[in-house]
Amino acid sequence: MAFADTLEFLVLAAFWAFTIWRFATPQTPRGRAVRLVALLVTLSFTVNRREISFATDRLLQVADVSVPLKNLATVAASAAMVHLTGLLPGPAADRPRLRRLAYALLAAAGSAMVVLFVLVPRDPARGDFVAERAGTPLVTAYSVLTQFGLFVGLACCLVLFHPAAGRAGRGSLRLGLRLLTAGAVVGLLFMANRVAFQVSNALGSDALNGQAAESASRSLLAAMLLLFAAGAALPALGGLRRWAGRYAALQRLRPLWASLVSSVPHVVLGDPPGRLTDVLALRSVDLRLYRRIIEIRDAQWELGLVAHAPSTEATLDEQARALLREGSVVATPVDNLDAEHLGHNDPPGGPPALNLS
Incomplete structure (x- = not known):
């Protein structure tokens, strides 16, 4: 199994475990927003797997329909991140107009992606139109909109997590926030890689079309999501440690409690x-x-x-x-x-x- 495949499977397992845990435990409004982001990102990355993407296309009988499904899930996750910036202290919390503008731009990007998907010629064979028709005007426009949707979510991550990491005390919370910030930085590198892929093809170059370039792109995506999963899980592990200490204290007090009552x-x-x-x-x-x-x-x-x-x-x-x-x-x-x-x-x-x- 290739390194990129191994990394992707690890990320999928981590994200599904984190998402299931979030849905299995009560959450605050902020926690519910994080839960929604985790679910949408997990679904997007799951559909991104070639086997699942191909199976989805065959099941729905629409050529390459898995591409807009995963991309629209990413746009929705970015919208949930914009919502989260309004719930947490930060520069965006007191700027409702900026958040409304972000919502409008994401909605416009999603709608335009659906229109472009309908207009782009697609082949039901294995593969997707983004790779098969890279560099064509319609696909280049579709890819730019896709990366814009991702950029909004990554920008929200940087706005929230980088300042919070500086304010947090030593411990799992600070480390988790730093990992989330690193995930956003790696995500920007992935986004730049995908834009460069489309631009190079539009200019007639196939320098980024080889197997090595594809593996590097997949590894960047998997590394970004792995950092996000690890960063989100660390504070949760701190909570689990506190829960374990209180559960042990509850059991230690039982003999005294039983003898008295x-x-x-x-x-x-x-x-x-x-x-x-x-x-x-x-x-x-x-x-x-x-x-x-x-x-x-x-x-x-x-x-x-x-x-x-x-x-x-x-x-x-x-x-x-x-x-x-x-x-x-x-x-x-x-x-x-x-x-x-x-x-x-x-x-x-x-x-x-x-x-x-």
């Missing part, structure tokens, strides 16, 4: 989870951890353990503070609040505790 089961909100259910339930870990700490504290007050067993309280406080340092919950010292704002678990006159809220 066995004496005062009414402090448990709802049906107490069984051991197997507690282990297998992978969602809402933050909420379950928060409730577990609250229920442990309530049980301690009920049993009088806070007043009479300082060692037990110290153990729980040590565990809770460790969880707080991980960012699982927010703590407010009770002794800094007046009587009207005491935590619902902390009776007046009791010893200082943590109000976990």
Whole structure:
């Protein structure tokens, strides 16, 4: 298998894994915009595979129909990136007119591509009209519009990710943003390569028509998307690491929780989870951890353990503070609040505790 093919398969696997994960987890409005971009780019790159492209043409019985399908998906992904620039802080967030202009240009480019596709003579044989008729006026115009659609999306990436990488602290987020910026730069190189291919053919040169040039172009495309996939996945991996730490904390607190609530089961909100259910339930870990700490504290007050067993309280406080340092919950010292704002678990006159809220 050629290097370009191997790289393409790796990118496809990474993008489909990232897209499926995005659709399987709840997302904020920003996250939904990112999810849409990932889906459209994944579909575009999937249809770009020769085998899938040829199968699509045969299935729909329209010669080279896979070409506008993948290109229009790219244009739609660029439009989603323009939308994302309005959701994230940056120079484009406060310029709605600029975003509306970008939407209009992308819509015009997509419409013109459809018209040109209808006008260009096409051959149902294997291959596509962009390569077979490279350099002709209609195909050159179609290719320029295609690269313009890609350029808008790449420009949005640079506007968003490069400044954000400079502001981000050390860690996976900064590295991820730098990879996304690098992906946009490689994408611009790919775009320049495709424009040079059409221009050279229009001038009567076949210097960029060989197998090596084609492999280099495919490698640039795959490298761009691989950088995007890696850059988008790194912050997600940081979130996965935090989730794993909170899940482990939830399980570490279970023995203490079980021993306390066995004496005062009414402090448990709802049906107490069984051991197997507690282990297998992978969602809402933050909420379950928060409730577990609250229920442990309530049980301690009920049993009088806070007043009479300082060692037990110290153990729980040590565990809770460790969880707080991980960012699982927010703590407010009770002794800094007046009587009207005491935590619902902390009776007046009791010893200082943590109000976990």
